[in-house]
Amino acid sequence: MAKDIGTVTDDLTIVIDTAEEISKGSGLQTVVGGIGETIKPFLPMIATITESLETDLEEMSEFLKQFSENVRSDLKFVQGSLNILHQEVSLIKTQFCHPKEKEQADTNAQISAPRIDPKYLTDVDTEEKPIKAMTSRLEPKLANFHFARMSGGISTNLEDGVLNIIHWLAPEKMYEHMCLNAKKRRYTQQCEIFSFGMMLWELCFEKVPYHGKDMGYITNHVTKGGRERIPIYSGSKEEKEIYSEFKKIIKMAWAHDPDERISIGKLYIMLSNMQKKYVPPGQMPDLLPDNVLKLDERIPEEPVMSDDEDLYIGTITATGALSYYIYTDHSKKLHNSRFMMSQAYADAKIPPVTPKNSPLRVLPSRDEMINTLKRSGISSFQNQDNEELDLLIIGGGATGTGAALDAATRGLKVALVERDDFASGTSSRSTKLIHGGVRYLEKAIYQLDYGQYKLVREALHERATFLNIAPYLSHQLPIMLPLYRWWEVPYYWVGLNVYNFLAGKEAMGNSYYVSRDKVLEEFPWLKKDNLVGAIVYYDGQHNDARMNVAIALTAISHGATIANHVEVTHLLKDETEKIVGARVRDNLNGDEWDIKSKGVINATGVFADNIISLDKKKDNIIMPASGVHVILPNYYSLSGKMGMLDKSTSDGRVLFVLPWEGNTLVGTTDSPSEVSFNPMPKEKEIMWVLNEFNKFLTPETKVRRDDVLAAWAGIRPLVIDPEAKNTSSLVRSHMIHVNDSNLITITGGKWTTYRNMAKETIDKAIEVFDLKPLYECQTENEKLIGSQGYSETMFIKLIQQFGLDTEVAMHLAHDYGDRAWDIIKMAHQANNKQWPDPIKKISSHYPYIDAEVRYAIRQEFACTLVDVIARRTRLAFLNPQATLESLPHIIEIMSEELNWTPEKKIKEYEEAVEFLKTMGLPKSDEKLSLAIENKSQ
Structure with a gap:
């Protein structure tokens, strides 16, 4: 407590017997002097309140308001209390403090938890x-x-x-x-x-x-x-x-x-x-x-x-x-x-909560949630309805975790299992855009396709929602459309402003024309011949895997039971052949058990047909298509603040060139594919991306194959359209299918619309399984974990308080939101040093730090080395070579946390190297790989 401000505590008890006595001041009993003088001007008001006690006490609130203003203007008082008694019964007890001490008072209030202790004083x-x-x-x-x-x-x-x-x-x-x-907020009389x-x-x-x-x-x-x-x-x-x-x-x-x-x-x-x-x-x-x-x-x-209010007034009636x-x-x-x-x-005797001494926010552990899942199976067999799950969701991608969050916030009892890890499939391999679909709008106009139009309208609304509920993981991104024919300027200006018009009040900003010189300032490597300028429009960008993890954590915080690395091996049915659960296996230790629920949702993306086949063999309902992206150095997106779009590639598609996580992302292809767990990017498709990009470049700055830092393939779960001639003409819409066994399958769609897909899926589940939710859908306004305390200037506070590098501070703020404080505390605990504390990086080339590995294990359910390098950090997607060099160091940290044996460390290393090959790890690094493996042994 800052005693130099003035009196530390000052308490006043007012005993009201009659209005006459209080108006004369005879009812004042100053317990610790000083405040009695402050209250004297209010005696007539208190007298009036006393006279009307049998009919109305509304004036009491006005008294408290004026009293607070009086105390606020008097620097003598730091904190104190006001107690008003009538007929020896306590009517009002008010705690107050000076604004400079509000933080401590708030902290004390939250920790002590305001309470009523009504008792007979003769007994207790x-x-x-x-x-x-x-x-x-x-x-x-x-x-x-x-x-x-x-x-x-x-x-x-x-x-x-x-x-x-x-x-x-x-x-x-x-x-x-x-x-x-x-x-x-303050504790009020209404509370x-x-x-x-x-x-x-x-x-x-x-x-x-x-x-x-x-x-x-x-x-x-x-x-x-x-x-x-x-x-x-x-x-x-x-x-x-x-x-x-x-x-x-x-x-x-x-x-x-x-x-x-x-x-x-x-x-x-x-x-x-x-x-x-x-x-x-x-x-x-x-x-x-x-x-x-x-x-x-x-x-x-x-x-x-x-x-x-500026003054903290906690009124207790x-x-x-x-x-x-x-x-x-x-x-x-x-x-x-x-x-x-x-x-x-x-x-409340402990000091204010600050980032350095606040307890970490701990969700249930993976083991605790698995135990809950096991109990649900046993209890349902015993017909104990209070333990039975409403829904079991299979699949931990964007749609699956989104559905879990939707169900949990409606008050449903929901569980989710994921065979691998959150975002281990398509959800981590996107173009990282949150967009309404510019190319879909063009098709809607020229083909008079109402389905495409509806998709654009839905996506534009969801784009705005996306940016609102996850402000630290997503942001607006201006995208430039270079133009090489003069008539294209009005054509695309009108088209992109129609795009903005459809967004209505949720539009990000008007599209605008940029002159030739300004275009070359932003992208100096751009081909200059016949360049007439560009149109800039706005879409959104996000960190897809981190977003997926945040959705899962938010669902857990609302009561969902979620376990990664748990695979469904069989579907369970009742006597009517309706699906009522699943047999699952923990892929980390081999344990198997049953999970019983009123309904099952298949949200496994491109693997949806695999789950359907566990029920009945049917024709496939999705058509997989592969999209390859490459990562190039950051000088191809020099400012890091604007992307570029090639509106017409050689095969009629579009190509994005986007700044992402300090590098440049270029893609994507769109070709038929087979379903696989870790798809390998084909060299032919990598070269197609590079060749298309080179068409935009000046002859002296051609991109080389050696410039590629990473390359990966993602498999899109496209809904089959019998009329479609090729996958690029398929609408990226979603489909909800309910089969004869009541298995609900949600597939198709894209990242931008994941929330609405989840909403429609839970709506369907409520209908099919006759569930009784407590509330309507809440997710349109439900901010993801880490969002509440985040601000655009948060990274500055991290720099000022802890001396972080700007790059590290910005990374922590943008990947974790207000949970960045927990990361810094964990770094401090691990090193056991006082601030400022040197922060150790995983790789010298990127801003990821050691504490993130520990945090991923303790707070974000990372279980394997690949979980950490691919989905908690994005190192593997940015630079598999740098990741390879960092593996031994990361393994040592994980081994400390998870007590890995030497054999387990080798196994994790080998699996990580195999995964990095799917991220574009050059074959020439095999010897280095072996050398690092020997070192880890």
Whole structure:
């Protein structure tokens, strides 16, 4: 605490007996002086509030607002509290602090987890026995509604009982804990009202809310508007009336929008009236009988979050005191038996959370999720419905993980298994563009093809969504279209602005003309003869494999159970021949088990026919096509900020030249292919790409075969069109197919539209399997993990705080978002040094660092060497030669983390070398490969 600002703490208790006394100031009791002087100007307002206590307390909020402004302008006060008492019952308890100390106050609030501790002071001393509202890992207990009764929990009334209720966080606060990096907001009176509603529900029915539901499920349910269902009551007439009154209050307290919750004034009046009407003098009524409760399945609205004020004001209404009116004789003069509330921040003794001392955000381990999958199979055979999965998704590419995220955020119980690794197939081998499909638009116009037009409209919308939910992994990219005939200028200018027009308000920017000189400034190697200028338009670009991993991690954070390197070997059927699960094998250790679910989704991309064949042998539903990309040095995309498009190659396709991860990506081809796990790029197709690119270059800057740093092939799962004559004319649309066994197969499509494909797939699954989701699709606004705390200038903070190279800082920010802080902390822990700490790189040629390998294993489910070099880092896709040279070092790090034996290290090395050959590792490096292998042994 910065004591030089002024007084560290200052607390004030105001005891209100009569309006006359408070207006004279006789009710002031300054516990720790100073603030009493600050409050004096507000005495008339407090007196007015006191006079209207029986009718309205709305003015209290205005008082708090003015009070906060007064404290904010007075530098004497760092933090303190204000306690207002009426008839010896605590009505308001307010924590406040100076803006300069807001970060610490926010941190303390989150760690201590604001709570209610209503107790009889004659039985339990509140201040000496605070309830710890946190776990040993400093995670807030969102629910631990345990009745600690002196009677042992048998009695159905609260007389002589001791009630300990951990505070229920309001949806807006719970949302902050669910979204790890959501902006932390102040704790408000409305938050406390919601908590009172939960407490009242439990008091009425003596039930533990959401009993048997895991916290991920509860959090997701509450933050999206779900609540416990209030059952129909069929008791006596008076009991029905009481029940109806409570039901009304609970619903008003549970409003999702904080501004729509019942005011404390109205709450006070309603409870007081109930006490006068229903409670006989000197008696305490029994609670209502037990009822069987079910979760509310209504469709919620989005959570409403209010903005912060400069001053941190955490208002805690004494709902315990108000509820006491229901269960006691109000005519008695209360002294020791009144309810009190423990202070919200009493146990917050640790310093503010910073990147250097914050706990890492840990998802369930792969072993934990596999154990969950194993339990699902056993429990389903025993007909324990609460353990049965709603959906099992096969395939961990973009569509599969997208479907898992969609299902999880709807409140469905979903699992996903992937034979290899996330994005191990086509999803890591794309052109890295997020685009609406310029060439599809041209076909739609000239061929009057409405299907192509719909695809473009869908893709343009999804492009905008893509950039919104993953801002650190995706960005806008201007792409230049060089023109060599004067009439092409107006032609393409109009066409590309139609492209922008179709995007509507989601357009990235208007297309514009660039003069010949400006074109050559950007691409000096471009052929100059007959060049008249260029048109520049905008599309998006992303890091595809990293995006895929982020989607999987986000799905897990929402409760999905996901395991990579788990292969489906058989499909399970019930007595009606409907598929109800799968037999799977862990490819890392050979374990096999059954997973049972209400439905199975086949999202295996080009391998979709393989899964279908496990059910019934049918004609293939996809046509695989190979696309080859090559990686060239960065001087072919000199600025690194603009791409180029060859609009018409020799065979009528297009060729992209794009900056990507510090190099230049050129591609792609489009030719029929066979399905294979690790397709090898054909030399013929590599040379085709280079020859087409050379047509754009000046004679003195021809690209050579030796310039190729990497080359890879990706197999596209194209939907078969019986009318198509060649694969390049196939629409890259998707198809959802349901066979007689109820196996749902989703195939086709492209990266840009993965989210909508996933949405339509889950919509179909809900229909086919009669599932009961809690919410509508949420993924259009669900930011991926790492996005909440990210900003475009985040890399500057990394440089300033930790002395990182600019290249490393930008890489960490753009690959991990706000999780970059965790990477840096892990680097610090591994080296056991103080900041600034030298960061070790995996390869001297690229910005990847050692800590990323450890992070990939601990936090991103990397299990093999190829997982790390290909999908957690992108080193193998950028430069297989540099990757080869780095393998021994990476193996040593992974061996430390995973306890690999010498034999395992050799096996991983050999498999990595074989993989690098599919990335374009030159054959001339075989001797070097053997030398490095011997070194690793």
